[in-house]
Amino acid sequence: MTSLNTYRGGPDEGGHFGQFGGRFVAETLMPLILEVERAYTAAKADPSFQAEIDYFAKHYVGRPSPLYHAERITEHLRRGDKGAKIYFKRDELNHTGAHKINNCIGQMLLARRMGKKRIIAETGAGQHGVATATVCARFDLPCVIYMGEEDIERQKPNVFRMKLLGARVVPVTSGSRTLKDAMNEALRDWVANVDDTFYIIGTAAGPHPYPAMVRDFQCVIGNEVREQIMEMEGRGPDSLVACIGGGSNAIGLFHPFLDDKNVRIFGVEAAGLGLDTDKHAASLTGGRPGVLHGNRTYLLQSDDGQILEAHSISAGLDYPGIGPEHSWLKESGRVEYVSSSDAEALEAFQTCSRLEGILPALEPAHALAFVVKLAPTLPQDHLLVMNLCGRGDKDVFTVAEALGTEI
Amino acid sequence: MSTKSRLERRFADLKAQGRGGLVTFTTAGDPTFEASLELVLGLPGAGVDVIELGMPFSDPMADGPAIQASSLRALGAGMNLARTLDLVRRFRGTDEDTPIVLMGYYNPIHSYGVEAFLADAKAAGVDGLIVVDLPPEEDDELCLPALKAGIHWIRLATPTTDDKRLPSVLANTGGFVYYVSIMGITGTREVQADAVRVAVERLKRHSELPIAVGFGIKTPEQAASIARVADAAVVGSAIVERIKGGLDDGDRPRPAMVPDVLGFVRALAAGVRKARNG
Numbered sequence: 001m002t003s004l005n006t007y008r009g010g011p012d013e014g015g016h017f018g019q020f021g022g023r024f025v026a027e028t029l030m031p032l033i034l035e036v037e038r039a040y041t042a043a044k045a046d047p048s049f050q051a052e053i054d055y056f057a058k059h060y061v062g063r064p065s066p067l068y069h070a071e072r073i074t075e076h077l078r079r080g081d082k083g084a085k086i087y088f089k090r091d092e093l094n095h096t097g098a099h100k101i102n103n104c105i106g107q108m109l110l111a112r113r114m115g116k117k118r119i120i121a122e123t124g125a126g127q128h129g130v131a132t133a134t135v136c137a138r139f140d141l142p143c144v145i146y147m148g149e150e151d152i153e154r155q156k157p158n159v160f161r162m163k164l165l166g167a168r169v170v171p172v173t174s175g176s177r178t179l180k181d182a183m184n185e186a187l188r189d190w191v192a193n194v195d196d197t198f199y200i201i202g203t204a205a206g207p208h209p210y211p212a213m214v215r216d217f218q219c220v221i222g223n224e225v226r227e228q229i230m231e232m233e234g235r236g237p238d239s240l241v242a243c244i245g246g247g248s249n250a251i252g253l254f255h256p257f258l259d260d261k262n263v264r265i266f267g268v269e270a271a272g273l274g275l276d277t278d279k280h281a282a283s284l285t286g287g288r289p290g291v292l293h294g295n296r297t298y299l300l301q302s303d304d305g306q307i308l309e310a311h312s313i314s315a316g317l318d319y320p321g322i323g324p325e326h327s328w329l330k331e332s333g334r335v336e337y338v339s340s341s342d343a344e345a346l347e348a349f350q351t352c353s354r355l356e357g358i359l360p361a362l363e364p365a366h367a368l369a370f371v372v373k374l375a376p377t378l379p380q381d382h383l384l385v386m387n388l389c390g391r392g393d394k395d396v397f398t399v400a401e402a403l404g405t406e407i
Numbered sequence: 408m409s410t411k412s413r414l415e416r417r418f419a420d421l422k423a424q425g426r427g428g429l430v431t432f433t434t435a436g437d438p439t440f441e442a443s444l445e446l447v448l449g450l451p452g453a454g455v456d457v458i459e460l461g462m463p464f465s466d467p468m469a470d471g472p473a474i475q476a477s478s479l480r481a482l483g484a485g486m487n488l489a490r491t492l493d494l495v496r497r498f499r500g501t502d503e504d505t506p507i508v509l510m511g512y513y514n515p516i517h518s519y520g521v522e523a524f525l526a527d528a529k530a531a532g533v534d535g536l537i538v539v540d541l542p543p544e545e546d547d548e549l550c551l552p553a554l555k556a557g558i559h560w561i562r563l564a565t566p567t568t569d570d571k572r573l574p575s576v577l578a579n580t581g582g583f584v585y586y587v588s589i590m591g592i593t594g595t596r597e598v599q600a601d602a603v604r605v606a607v608e609r610l611k612r613h614s615e616l617p618i619a620v621g622f623g624i625k626t627p628e629q630a631a632s633i634a635r636v637a638d639a640a641v642v643g644s645a646i647v648e649r650i651k652g653g654l655d656d657g658d659r660p661r662p663a664m665v666p667d668v669l670g671f672v673r674a675l676a677a678g679v680r681k682a683r684n685g
């Protein structure tokens with residue numbers, strides 16, 4: 001484990017977090033991502049850009065989202081004199097029901113500054129697709145969402161939502177017909193429509209500057225947590241927990257705290273049917289470094305470097321890669337990466353619904369499943385913050401099916 | 408022994424003959440190792456000047472449906488990077504002169520190990536590499552090691568590559584420059600010879616290297632029109648579609664597949680050969 005002055009300094013000019021990240025894209029896209037980088041650098045330096053984001057975050061998204069003391073879960077996980085005090089960061093209360101909108105507002109405002117006339121995006125669970133379609137409706141730009149055929153089947157409510165919002169949802173039939181293929185297809189669209197199109201990537205992955213840019217837009221989560229917990233507890237948190245698909249909600253919570261040496265940080269990947277099977281989505285705990293979708297990062301891949309299909313009960317975690325900053329945070333030892341299985345997430349989903357009156361999305365249910373294991377081992381004055389990054393309405397069909405119930 | 412590389416000799420020959428060349432793309436191992444090898448062995452006799460072989464990849468981001476499907480067929484039939492190099496080695500055993508360029512994506516090479524891959528590729532008789540997702544910004548990864556290993560690095564220049572970017576795209580490029588003639592992925596739009604002429608003239612102002620033009624060339628006539636304005640025409644998706652047309656329902660090659668594809672290649676070669684003196 002290296003000891004650094006700061007864990008918050010990345011990426012470098014080439015978009016690298018240690019050996020991870022970079023700009024591994026076709027020449028056709030290179031001028032575009034350089035243009036996005038220039039535009040984003042300029043926007044960041046312009047106070048009116050942040051002011052615009054803040055305005056929409058407050059009045060349209062509904063920020064700040066509450067930091068909520070989950071009292072009944074806390075009680076439920078007490079063992080003798082042990083049992084951490086559990087807080088939920090309620091990003092599921094955002095407009096559109098997940099953290100994804102934080103990023104979409106930011107990228108949309110950037111796309112407008114750049115004069116782009118058409119928006120494309122990939123989506124897995126459909127949450128990012130819905131958030132993108134939402135901002136496209138609000139800012140009156142045509143919207144094309146690429147979504148794997150497989151995901152369209154298991155996320156029907158979100159597909160219809162996107163259509164109601166005026167987006168065109170294009171089924172992706174190539175490869176494994178899930179999120180990675182949707183991203184391939186969006187990149188193909190972008191290559192063919194470079195002049196007028198902005199690609200709103202939905203997670204902290206892709207070529208530089210996306211991982212850093214998406215992180216920046218999601219850091220509102222961690223920044224709010226810091227203020228809120230100071231107000232409620234008079235001090236900072238002791239540990240942070242978030243689920244990881246591509247890693248955007250997690251990096252948004254983690255990044256502001258990376259240099260708070262006493263804060264333990266846990267990223268929770270999807271273990272699907274188990275890490276000892278080939279049906280999981282845990283790129284960090286079950287994969288190895290490779291290059292996909294514009295960056296070097298941990299990937300699920302065969303011995304020959306072919307990308308493998310990921311599996312998770314949660315479509316939003318079903319991605320064989322992960323944002324490059326997480327790969328670096330793993331190798332540097334700053335963040336601990338663990339995993340929860342389909343079954344554990346399903347159990348946590350029900351626990352949260354019954355005890356707190358909150359249907360969590362299946363994605364943060366993975367984070368909660370880890371909290372269920374972690375909290376009982378910690379002292380009662382230990383402050384644990386979990387990112388409840390999405391609500392579970394979209395998942396009721398999946399959950400019903402998994403529980404063998406017909407609705 | 409000549410100090411010129413196989414690619415340099417081949418393009419010098421073409422120049423001496425006063426004609427443009429034909430470059431064909433097929434995916435190594437599509438639909439099977441054996442059928443692919445048989446096809447590749449037949450290419451020089453059918454008039455192909457440079458052979459481009461795709462290294463199959465699960466996620467070919469810059470390719471259209473035809474080449475995506477060919478990649479999946481090859482992988483489905485058990486192809487991998489080691490066998491792709493084996494295919495080149497077998498070809499080289501019978502043909503010392505026709506240059507072979509491997510085209511693909513970085514991850515399988517990354518997984519194989521850069522140094523091991525370059526050593527094995529050189530030994531197998533690979534002359535050049537086109538790796539779609541390695542722009543000049545990532546030259547340290549594979550481009551510079553490849554040059555050190557004596558393998559040409561062939562870069563794609565595209566309609567989005569402006570004059571400011573061209574020098575960095577052309578630096579470290581050798582053998583030839585591959586100009587992508589359309590905005591988009593392989594096999595989707597049709598090439599426009601007039602636009603290509605202008606683009607090639609622009610590239611020629613920046614580079615002495617031969618210019619091959621590809622993406623969107625489907626017919627002998629189009630190949631001819633490109634060979635008139637560039638040093639070579641690259642045909643990929645159209646050949647790959649022919650391969651697909653020669654498969655049965657289980658994606659196995661019918662007996663007529665290889666002869667049929669080679670017949671099409673011969674027509675392309677004839678078109679290219681007629682281009683300048685016809």
Ligand SMILES: Cc1ncc(COP(=O)(O)O)c(C=O)c1O
Nearest residue numbers: 127245246247248249316363390
């Ligand atoms: C509610 C929710 N949480 C988490 C994720 C995973 O993405 P990320 O890891 O980028 O936060 C998704 C993705 O769709 C999601 O919808």
